[in-house]
Amino acid sequence: MLPILTPDRALDDVTVRFLKALENSSFTGEVYADYPTRLLSATDNSVYQVMPQAVVYPVCEDDLNVIAKLGAQEEFRGISFAPRGGGTGTNGQSLNNGVVVDTSKHMNNILEFDEEAQLVTIQPGVVLDQLNAYLKERGFFFPPAVSTSSRATLGGMTGTDASGKGSRIYGKTSDYIHEMGVVLSGGQSWTSKPLSAPEMKEVMAREDIVGDIHRQAYNSIVENEELIDQTFPKMNRGLTGYNLEHALDNNGTFNLSYLLAGSEGSLCLTQKLTFRVIPLPKNKGLVTVRYSTFNEALEGVQLILQADPAAVEVVDDKIMSMAQQDIIWTQVGDMLGGEEGEPPVMGMNFVEFVGNSQEEVDAQIAKLEKLLDDALELEGQATGWRATSNPAQISALWEMRKKSVGLLGALQGKRRAIPFVEDTAVPPENLAPYIREFRELLDGHGVDYGMFGHADVGCLHVRPTLDLTDVMDEPKLREISDGVADLTKKYGGLLWGEHGKGFRGEYSPKFFGPELYDELRKIKSAFDPHNLFNPGKIATPYTMPEVELTPIDKATLRGQVDRTLDDKIKAAYPKATLCNGNGACFTWDAFDPMCPSYKATRDRVQSPKGRAGLLREWMRLRTMAEKPDAPKALAEGKDFNLDVYEALKTCLSCKTCATQCPVKVDIPEMKAQFLDAYHERYDRPRRDHLVALLEKLAPLTQKFAGLSNFMQALPPVKAFMKNGFGLIDLPKVSSLKVEKELSKRKAPAFDLSAMSALSKEAKERSVILVQDTFTTHYDSEVVIAHYDLLVELGYQVFVAPYRPNGKPLHVKGFLKEFDALATENDAYYASVSATGIEMVGIEAAVTLMMRQEYNQRLENRPDYTVYQFHEWLHGKLRAGALSLPQTGSSQEYALFAHCTEKTSLPQTPSQWSDIFAAFNQSLRIEKTGCCGMSGMFGHEVENEDMSKKLFALSWKDKAAKVGAERMLATGFSCRCQTKRYGNFKPRHPVQVLLELAKT
Helix, strand or coil: CCCCCCCCCCCCHHHHHHHHHHHCCCCCCEEECCHHHHHHCCCCCCCECCCCCEEEECCCHHHHHHHHHHHCCHHHCCCCEEEECCCCCCCCCCCCCCEEEECCCCCCCEEEEECCCCEEEECCCCEHHHHHHHHHCCCEECCCECCCCCCCEHHHHHHHCCCEECHHHHCCHHHHEEEEEEECCCCCEEEECCECHHHHHHHHCCCCHHHHHHHHHHHHHHCCHHHHHHHCCCCCCCCCCCCCCCCECCCCCECCHHHHCCCCCCCCEEEEEEEECEECCCEEEEEEEEECCHHHHHHCHHHHHHHCCCEEEEEEHHHHHHHCCCCCHHHHHHHHCCCCCCCCCCEEEEEEEEECCHHHHHHHHHHHHHHHHHCCCCCCCCCEEEEECCHHHHHHHHHHHHCHHHHHHCCCCCCEECCCCCCEECCHHHHHHHHHHHHHHHHHCCCCEEEEEEHHHCEEEEEEEECCCCCCCHHHHHHHHHHHHHHHHHCCCECCCCCCCHHHHHHHHHHHCHHHHHHHHHHHHHHCCCCCECCCCCCCCCCCCCCCCCCCCCCCEHHHHHCCCCHHHHHHCCCCCCCCCCCHHHCCCCCCCCCHHHHHHCCHHHCHHHHHHHHHHHHHHHHHHCCCCCCCCCCCCCCHHHHHHHHHCCCCCCCCHHHHCCCCCCHHHHHHHHHHHHCCCCCCCHHHHHHHCHHHHHHHHHHCHHHHHHHHHCHHHHHHHHHHHCECCCCCCCCCCHHHHHHHCCCCCCCHHHHHCCCHHHHHCEEEECCCHHHHHHCHHHHHHHHHHHHHCCCEEEECCCCCCCHHHHHCCCHHHHHHHHHHHHHHHHHHHCCCCCEEECCHHHHHHHCCHHHHHCCCCCCCCEEEHHHHHHHHHHCCCCCCCCCCCCCEEEEECCHHHHHHCCCHHHHHHHHHHHCCCEEEECCCCCCCCCCCHHHEHHHHHHHHHHHHHHCHHHHHHHCCCCEEECCHHHHHHHHHHHCCCCECHHHHHHHHHHC
């Protein structure tokens, strides 16, 4: 590997002076000007990449006052601020080349809840799901429901005036703002709330920026009332941002918050928000309605609306087909598929009803079903439907709908589904003819696309596929945008119906008209006389005619950057450039398995998106470094190889991103590849070499188990392992030896010839148990429990000789050695499979290597399968091939499933539940994130704090509550971690099943 020339990290003089002043002020937050942090904040969920000068993370409200006060000083003219929350904007709303002000890391607290007044006060970095989880316990919820609810912040939702599912009855974010605490240019705080006419008169008389703002906003509205009425569309998804239509009501009450909501941080900074919330509906019902064409699904909405549902969401056949390849299909497939013999489902409406009783919901569903049934014989109507009131099923169906954006991102080919005309809105009655013309426009440009969205309010998400690395495709961004803008105006709608304007602000004059657009500019001047806040978006200051909006095709596109990548390097890391910034890896939920390192640190560099972004930049810089004329010396500053290494070394290699990420960005695989390349030049830690030998050393240490454990417990040895290799709390070797225990049980010899010669009937009652490093040598009781249970169930069990699998080699990036070992294993297990006897493994992290890493690394692999134990046993139960022993009274156990297992094999929890039910036992599936061990990660000294924190986040309290008798864990690492920090070792489910089988 060549040293990589670092990009120019120098900041402009104004920014340097500003950051120094900020650090010398009362500012208590974090200030970053390092390249990785800036690089991460250069992208969002859009097609753009705009490098900021720095990123600051305020900790408290006063920090925002300091930022705005300093920024307004004359010595810092030219500085600008881009407020940022979840970074899920689809149009570059939070991208700017100034200083990013990110409130998501620290200002994410729920401050107060007044149940009687139904008001909640929060900081802007609070995530929507976080708020609703808090409110749910109290019987309330915040209605605007965006698909990115697991990471979208309320500050960001306010910035775009977000709405989402259910807006027909629930409205938008601005409809729930009671008060907004904001910081104005110059650093003054102001609380925006409804002002009566006398109060407004008093505020307008003020001789400060507060008075200037209110005078200008009031005059812009009252002097243009007729024009506003003519210009603003009369529909649910009206013009947002500088909302002149709603800021002044018929009673003379003025509410500045309607101007601020949707302004995308271009007017001020948000300190805190007080929202109205409403009681949570007690009951819900969902009907999935199928159509033979997508346009029929759109046209069918008008009939569905006669049943007055809470929401009608539509998805097309492309989303449906992609969902079938996703983990979510296991939960929703039975509600979405058509009946046998029916035409294929090309469009689907999801229809939700809410009520305070099940009877109320059932009556609404019945009304819809009658409407659909009466129209069934008519041409172009629904072909079928299914209804459910099961909360888990409803939640899964909405989760599938939420995934639509990410699912489209997984479309194969050079062209990717991208957002730039994806949230247009027209009056609902115009939706079907509008979409017909929309499709004709896209078809005319020869692009593919997917469609989904809020059909009940005429807002549809459309993502055309373009390859923005192709100079022939890039102009289509402009051509399609202009065409769609004209089309939406023709049908009485808007180019932006939900996701804000961002760089699409250049179309503001088209929709507001020149006169009203000038009023927006005057309002911008009053709020932001120095163009501090998110310049180039929505409106430019009236007092600065030289300043222009940034056009959609003038901001740097990610495709323009990716165009410079060497094809060979790009092919080696294909998923690095596929990350679309959707941000699913930024999930707030500690009980979600996705990306534990991000949850522990809240550092987005340490996330799949952050790591993919750094790898992508590393590929670009490596392409430059490998050009013949590239200088060979390192540039001044830190080598970017080291930046990438630092970001990747905290990855736990848990592989949840490989399945949970909508576009399957597999960071552990790319990490292994990077480490392999990195260590061609940079020395490996001594620990890596020791870990690489682990699978070969394990049998030797177990041979002398007593001595190994005695030595390991000695303080000098512990100190040597910690200081010499950076390893702590290593598990003890099992004194119980698998080979010896099998001999005691007179286990049959593992003779491939003899096994192959068995009769068909004998093979069907036989099984091969495949050993792994961890359970065989450190938890051998679990291996023997598997053997004994299989014997109790009437099987002849052949235990395959222990073979290293390569997990440690892959994790540490020894890929040549890994490939050689995997190739040998393939040949061996293919010969074992040829006996005709099924193979079953124990430890998921190891067994699944043969389906994942082996597949990724090797070509022309032999056809064999090593099943996970529960997969195999569940299959036998379903086939009626087992006669289970009668067990005693039913008890409830709690399963803490292994992250890799439950995300790679999503049916794992339900299959274990079925197995326990067959044994007359109840199994509750605990929702947990990562335990924090993940193989060797938790044993590495520098990871100790993170490992402990992760255990505390979602395992500690649940484990203590369940207790040793009832807690079950399938992962070896998980059992070790619980013993380490929970002070007891949970059992493997098979150990309990064995006890039951013997009773």
